[in-house]
Amino acid sequence: MPEPVPPALEAAEPILEVEGLSVSFRARGREVPAVASFSCSVRPGEVVGLVGESGCGKSTVASAILRDLGPAGRVVGGTVRFRGRDLATLSPAELRRLRGGGIAMIPQEPTAALNPALTVGRQLMEVPMLHGGASGAEAWARALEMARDVRLPDPERVLRSYPHQLSGGQRQRIVIAMALMARPALLILDEPTSALDVTVAAAVVQLLRELGRRQGTAMLFISHDLGLVLETCDRVCVMYAGEAVETGPTAEVFARTRHPYTRALLRSLPRIGPEADSLLVNGLDGVPPPPGERPRGCGFAPRCAHVAPGRCDGGAVPMLRVGPGPHAARCLRHGEIDWDAPPPRAGRRVPVKPGPVVLRVEGLSKSYAVAGRRVVRANESVSFEVREGETLAVVGESGCGKSTLARVLIGLETASAGRVTLLGQEVQDRPVRARDPRTVAAVQMVFQDPTDTLNPSRTVGRQILRALEAFRVGRSRAERRGRMLGLLDRVELPRALAERLPRQLSGGQRQRVGIARALAGGARIVLADEPVSALDVSVQAAVLRLLLEIQGSERTTLLLISHDLSVVRALSDRVLVMYLGHVVEIGTADQVFAPPYHPYTEALLAAVPVADPRVRKRRVILDGDVPSALDPPSGCPFRTRCRWKDAVPGDLCAREIPPLRALAPGHRVRCHLPDEALAGMEPVFEAVPG
């Protein structure tokens, strides 16, 4: 029988010590436990990750540390010590000094965390004026300095702006600056990058680490992105159902996983490295139990593949030491499970035999007139074709024109120039209301956030029926009803859900409804715009598998718009990389994900956080934002951020837009780099030997 971890094993005095923290919320007259005897500690300068699916209590821990649980929440047990002081004993004035001064928080949504009615400068100045007693002028100087530290371009102008005038990345930097203004000893980050592009997120994370190291700030890093945690954190704490289930040094936990939940989470992630699968493993079925309905004993037992009835559901499972170092897991069977067993490989997807061309885009351009004269070019002579049954992924940072492309294809916008041939019909100048119902039904869209695209006051079944009516499917109500139930079966939802309202469904279920609705008219082409980025890792895998299955059986063409390159790697046959409205690279997934790359593709790949300690990634940080489409650079659109541009002789990059040149059959790259330079490119991902 292994012994529990002794509480104080660490050498340095922790700055934050959470011991046996339990938090409950009052809901409908009863106490619902959200966090149960949670313990962790953070030492000065250390970055500790807190990971888990949504609803497992990560954010509640953060709120409890800051004593900001709201009127319904209450700490019912345990202590939180900051610099040795029990935070429960603080007076209101001391608590205020602690917040912002001692512990600062970077919240999830940077847009919502800034007051829309105050300039960001005012909001930054407030912190030193409050905690350091600075005068207005001093505070302004400090704010300016901080804005430079977080590398905001033109800081004076930024400080005079209102939040809505800044880009998402800039707002996130302001929020970081605000948290660091009073030089806190501990920074709590609640999903700090989940609203950002991968490239921006990578830059923000690097910035945070740098600033943290320089100021000696300890960090508690809350995230559901395991790759980011592996790249950022010294130690990690995996949470499930309100409890810590595995803790230890990050590399050790990822390499020698000792809890079935952690392993299942890791296995749900699509791989992007050398061992990429092109199918998805479903590591984790079901959803976490809602607070209040958590099982006795091991919280993970109902979803665990290794559950031993009678033992795992017997009583509370203690945290057990599982390694030589401070690695612990809450699993009774950690000594019995074969941790080295190879994961069930999904294998590679059988390449689809491409059918006839269903969509051909030739020289498509879309520009908007802004403020009368100025023109924004969202798409510039985009050309490609997609065949039946194929998956084409469109990737790029926000603002690269991928959403505009989708809007033109589906008919929400019309093209400014060029030709779009959809199932043999030219539709470039035909908006959706001018298309006949058959064409409309043939091209459908699955949206990013199913919560926003389902009518909250209509039942799910009614909404699917409405789509069937709009597509003129079925001759009678009864027939349509039958179809609707069939669609629910198709997306693997119980038929009983037809009578439910969207809010009564989970996120994954709602996205399945979105898919069912898109398929209602027998769609030939499905445009999926970030179909899983709003979902938890475990749910993502299941939804993606469903999309693949439907595609396989009905030979639907899938146009996948995504910034998640791991998902793209797993799902797509071919990949189209866009930058500032231009196609910069197109090819099969294998071609695009291996060198030679377009320099932009290389940077995008390098920004992807990889949750696999056996994969070594080359670091290429893409600086700055995408240039404004109002004022694009001359010549190659990417040259302002390109790290390869010195390899091109002369000022060719600044003078001419490179042509799309073929490197291999089906692989084309828009770059001036000479062949030798392209051939010499190293892969971004490499397997660590051993």
Add this chain to the structure above:
Amino acid sequence: MLRLLLRRLGVLLGAAVALTFVVFWLTNLPPNLERIARSEAGTRISEAEVAGWLERNGYGRPLLVRYGEWLGVLPGWVGMDGDGNPRGRCLRAGDGAGRDAGPESGPESGPESGPESGPEPAEAPARCGLLQGDWGWSRVFQAEVRDVVARGLGHTAKLMAWVLVVMVPSALLLGVLAGMREGSGLDRALSGVAVLTAATPEYVSGVVLVAVFASSATGLRWFNGSATSAMEDATLANFTLPVLTIALYGMGYVARMTRAAMAEVMTAPYIRAARLKGLSFRQVVLRHALRNALIAPFTVVMLQIPWLLNGVVIVETLFNYKGFGWTLVEAAGNNDIDLLLGVSVVSVVVVLLTQMASDLGYALLNPRIRLGRG
């Protein structure tokens, strides 16, 4: 910003024309005109005589033409009366015929504005409508409509100013206090007060206030039950009750709106961020919540103003305060078309102006709109 202003002004003008036309049409329906003819020329005249009278007095022409005349964009009608004297809209000689019919004799009209002293036909302007400043002649008050309306408006402006002075700060305070801690005891108590006052119409609260504070029923007699003397000299004694009656009603509504806005803002992530910066509750409310929470109530306050004009009608009648609402009641009760039209014009303009002020104020308070499209 300027373009927004101009566009709003354009909309306002269009709406004003449309609304005054509707009022003009309704007040000029045939039965109304017949009543005027009978009250002016004698109740026992025959149908034919009515038609003749209407014809002689310029009522015989098409509605649109008369609306144009009234507006002052078309030349006023010109004709002859039975004695061969020239008559016309801009001469206004024949109007004196039934001038004593009005039940109330308004304050003395000035020598220039009297009907007898109309200009000679030769000197008379061609157009004399709203745009020329000629609003017509009030039969009830025997005075220029313009003067009657202006006088009433002056009195009402005084009343409304005090109403706003009492209502807005107390409503905002009530709403902010209630909304800053949603669900607290303070919130429940204040919300209860707000609901009670919002649910009590002026004709109830006015009567109750008079009964409690100005009658022998309770013996308090702190205030006057009549506000007639307040027209010249408003004091606490004669003006408190009418002001309070209107203010209470509007206050409850605005306070509820403020509370809702405040409660919503207090749950916003940026309020949490401000709290976690270490700001005290007071600083959070004053610096971060207040401005965002006042955007919605500001609009409501502005939209309340025309709504309060309703209350003015009741309260002015109740307290015998000869303002705008009282004038409206008199004009409507006595079929005084010109006066009714004048009152309507002013109401329309007040409603539209407050709407515009509310839109502009919203833009000023909300930087996203101000700096956005402009």
